[in-house]
Amino acid sequence: MGHTVSITIRTDVETKEAIKQACAGYGISINEAVNSFFSKVRKNSSILRPAKKRKYGKRFLEAIAEAEDIIKNPHLYKFYDSVEEMNADLDSYDEV
Numbered sequence: 001m002g003h004t005v006s007i008t009i010r011t012d013v014e015t016k017e018a019i020k021q022a023c024a025g026y027g028i029s030i031n032e033a034v035n036s037f038f039s040k041v042r043k044n045s046s047i048l049r050p051a052k053k054r055k056y057g058k059r060f061l062e063a064i065a066e067a068e069d070i071i072k073n074p075h076l077y078k079f080y081d082s083v084e085e086m087n088a089d090l091d092s093y094d095e096v
Helices: 013-025 030-044 058-072 083-094
Strands: none
Touching: 013 030
16 A cells, blocks of 8 residues: 555544444454445445345245244144154154
């Protein structure tokens, strides 16, 4: 990095404290966060990048739907207290 310059930013106390706490959670200072932001803006020539829409596979979406159904209708599903109990139940199907 070449010669550095100072920039003054005005904000309210609550915002500054919130940003300070958020940065602390990442182990960085506000200055480091601002410099990181500036680097990304410079690299992308834009402040905002278009959001990428995630594409999920059919099996993943089916698993999510099943999990949501289990949450909504727990009485329709078996629950186990241990792996051994689950395996014993699975083994009982082999005996039929």
